[in-house]
Amino acid sequence: MEPVPLTAWTGRNPCEHVNGKRYFIGNLASSATNCTVNRPMTTYADNFQVCHACAVAGCDTCSKEDGCQECMFPLTRLLLGPDDAIGSLLGSLGSEDEKQCVSVFIFIFAGLLLFTMVFAVLTLLRFLCLSLVSARSPGALEHCLQHRRRAKVHNYSVPGNVFYPLLATNMQRENISGLAPALYFRHLAFQALLSFFLTVLSLIGYFLPNLTKESASSPRLIRPEQLGLAQKLHAVMVFVFVFFAVIRWIWTQGRAARAEHEECSWFRVVFAESMVDPDPEEKQEEEVEAAEGAAAAKKKKRNKKKKDPAAGHAAQDEEAVPASAESPNAAQESDEEDKADVADATGDKKKKKKKKKAGGGGAKVFNIPEQDNTALRRVRNWAAVPTSRQSPAFDIPVSEQYPDSQFPLGECVEYVGSNAFRTTSAEKREMERLASYDYEKIRKAGEVHRQVRKYVQSFVKPGLKMTEICQRLERKTHELVVANGLEAGWGFPTGCSLNWVAAHYTPNYGDETVLQYDDVCKLDFGVQVGGRIVDCAFTMAFNERYDPIIEASQAGTNTGVKEAGIDARFQDIGAAIQETIESYEIELNGKTWPIKAVRNLNGHSIEAYRIHGCKSVPIVKNQESSFMEEGEFYAIETFASNGKGYVVEDLECSHFMKIFDAQHVPLRVKSSKALLHTIEQNFGTLGFCRRWLDDLGQTRHLMALKNLVDNDIVQPYPPLCDAKGSYVTQMEHTILLRPTCKEIVSRGDDF
Known part of the structure; x- marks a missing residue:
């Protein structure tokens, strides 16, 4: 038998001088120990005592060509056969005497790979969960998440930011105005990146021994004797990466633990399982004062007779700050004041706290008489308010009028029919409680809108320039809402379209248009707080001949508001509005004109920082099969015209x-x-x-x-215009489809 050249196994001659005699390829070796050891591929002596390369990777002493007797690195290599417990799991080893050197890294990185796969799947599931669950308590986010990252809210919650919108989810269809979802998604992105790199490192560690082999299709990337060093470097990389990942995880959990101490759990905030007390300091103060009052009760009772005159004087002070008639809790607050008057011996502290609760923290009140709007034709008068929180000059911001952020409710209408159960459903009430912070933002915007249009109606008259009207309206809006960039301010430009111009007209600088007695002006302006926009409009006219066409649009909008609701179909709403509007007619210059609904103008849904949402509310009969859904905001607006009933883009x-x-x-x-x-x-x-x-x-x-x-x-x-010489009127309200009822947010005394 002719011996196989040693270079065919190793690519080089591994033989050297042993005991003064050189053993070349093909020479008989006296024993296996006379064969040269070249790591990691060593030689062994066959039956003919010929030096051959060992075919077992990582073997130090070979028993035969496909068997190993001792591994090179005992700490990182295991000598396994099919009869071993661990070796039997591999299933690809030879017989008992053909044991292989199996790298410990195979098991380490196999386990690491399995871990990262589970980690990645859990991260993906969390992404999907967040995509399906609305953020119900954004009011607590700013307070809670300050513990997790030093960042300002506007860095994450405004359009155009990398986190806005994160996905097309319920959370982003509603403005969240907080840090939690954005930071939580960043945390999940970090987890996904961690999973990716751990997977890559695992695969590298698993296939690292294969990089020492050379084939016709791929060159050798690592020399065999460098395998051990490469594995050590790889292990160091994995250790460092995992170390920093663990540090980051511990840091995140530490921040979360600090927030947990204040009942601001990361997951509870995002998934709306808990709410934060909006003013924990006030609650604690009340508890302390209650304890002090209980301790001093006996002493105060002994001095009751002596304090009667003072108590009567205090009762008069109590009556000097009555509850606002505009507050939805007026009856409740009045009852609380009556109780305070009866128990006037309970101490000055309790009286002060009762006044703060009933009177909005001691806010000054004003006696506002009825505002006469008869000159504006179909705009009703504003009722007298003897205890108004707004001054006659309209110079007190709404946030100061309601320091507790409990703004007046709009008109609430209960659902009927198949949705009647919602009124008393405990589940729906809980959903409303969780979304109350979002509702307060649009209620604040609605209250600002009411006060601004009351202010405008107090001074508008023929002879004023349209630019002046718009600028005074916009300045007052900024003043009352306390404008703050994208957090609060204008919802959209002030529309003051005249006569046949239906919408989208506001004067540019240099426009000298003046409001005339015979003009029909549609005043359409919006207010936004935290991205929640109130879109409301009404028609002003000074000549009584326009009353029928103004009434047509008012009746059409009221019909649309009445028909709107959860599961209401748009085609039914449009048909009802059209029937209402076209039941009117108007006589101008001795000729009777039928009034038409403008068929290519619609109401629309309103989304966060998006005045025109994805849904339209038609005002004519159509085949639209979609419907309204719970939690949505809508602008119900109708246009009535004695012209063509169809508008086109025109003018500057x-x-x-x-x-x-x-x-x-x-x-x-x-x-x-x-x-x-x-x-x-x-x-x-x-x-x-x-x-x-x-x-x-x-x-x-x-x-x-x-x-x-x-x-x-x-x-x-561009401005939308009907036939020149015709007249178009408009009326619009913003409604909120709450889980328990329908709230007309912009409703006021005027319309």
């Missing part, structure tokens, strides 16, 4: 809005970049007008604005 454009889902476009014009930055910083995806850009210093913006429009970043909204 003043309304613009950044497209909500606009794609990133690399702008080359410097002025366009600057203008886009101004728009994103001040308006986001809310509407704006050219006059507002001028006020921000962008006085030469026409070309840059046109460039943004051409690049599909900004959408223009």
Whole structure:
């Protein structure tokens, strides 16, 4: 038998001088110990005592070509055969005398790979869960999540941010205005990245021994004698990566534990399983005062007769700060005051606390007489308010009028029919409680809207420039809402469309249009708080001949509000509105005109920082089969016309809005970049007008604005006009489909 060349096994000659004699390829070796040891592939002596390369990776002493007697690195290599407990799991080993050197890393990285796969699946499931569950308590997020990351709310909750919207979920269809979901998604993204890198490292560790082999299709990447060093370096990389991952996890859990101490659990906040007391300090103060009052009760009782005159004087002070008639809890507050008057010996502290609770923290009240709106025709008068929290000059911000953030409710209408159960359902009430913070934002916006339009109705008259009317309205809105960038301010440009212009007209600078006695003006403006927009409009006219057409749009909107509700179909709502509007007619200049519903104008759903949502509310009969759903916000608006009942775009454009889902476009014009930055910083995806850009210093913006429009970043909204010489009227209300009832957020005494 001719011996096989040793270079065929190892690629080099492993023989060397032993005991002064050199054993070459093919020479007989006296024993196996005379064969050269070249790690990691060593030689052994066969039956003919010929030196061959050992075919077992990592073997130090071989028993035969496919068997090993002793491994090179006992700590990282296991000598296993099919009869061993662990070796039997592998299932690919030879006979008992053909044991293999199996790397310990195989088991380590196999387990690590299994762990990361489970980790990745759990992370994915958490993503899916967040996609399906609404954030019910965003009011607690800012307070809780300050423990987790030093970041400001507006860094995460405004449109255009990397986390907005995170997914097309319920959470992002409603404004969350908090840190928890964004940070939680960042935490999940970190977990996903961790899973990816651990998986890659696991696969590298598993296939690392194969990198020492050379074949016709792939070269050798690691020399055999460098395998041990490579495995050690790989182990160090895994250790360092896992170490920092564990540190990050411990840090996150530590922050979460601190928040847990204040009942702000990360998961409970996001999944709405708990709420945070909006004012824990006040609660603690009340408990302390109650304890002090109980301790001093006997002493105060002994001095009761002596304190009677003082108590009577205190009772008069108590009556000097009555509850606001505008508060939804007026009856309850009145009862609390009566109890305070009876128990006037309970101490000054208790009286002060009762006054703070009943009177909004001692807020000053004003006796406001009835406001006469008869000059505005079909706009009703504002009732007298003897205990108004707003001054006659309308200069007190709404947040100061209601320091407890319990803003007045809109008109609430109970559901009927198949949804009647919602009124008394405990489950639906709990859902409302969890969403109460979001509701308070739109109620605040609704209260601002009521007070601003009451202010406008107090001074508007023929002869005023449209620019002056709009600017005074907008300044008052900023003042009452306490404008703060995208957190609170205007919802969209003030619309003051005249006569045949139905919508989307506001004067640009240089427009000298004056309001005339015979004009029909649609005043449409919005207020937003935390992205929740109240969209409400009414028609002003001074000539009584326009009463029928104004009544038509008012009746149409009231019909739409009545028909709206959970599971209400849009085609039924549109048919009812059209029937109501077209039952009216108007006589002008001796001729009777039928009144039509403007068929290509609609109401719409309202989403967070998005005035026109994904759903439209038609005002004419149609085949729309979709329906309204629980928790949605809608602007129910109707337009009545004695013209064609169809509008087209005309006149100079003043309304613009950044497209909500606009794609990133690399702008080359410097002025366009600057203008886009101004728009994103001040308006986001809310509407704006050219006059507002001028006020921000962008006085030469026409070309840059046109460039943004051409690049599909900004959408223009030109005025919508019916036939010239006709008249169009409008009325609009914002409604909220709460789980238990329908709330008309913008309803007021005027309409």
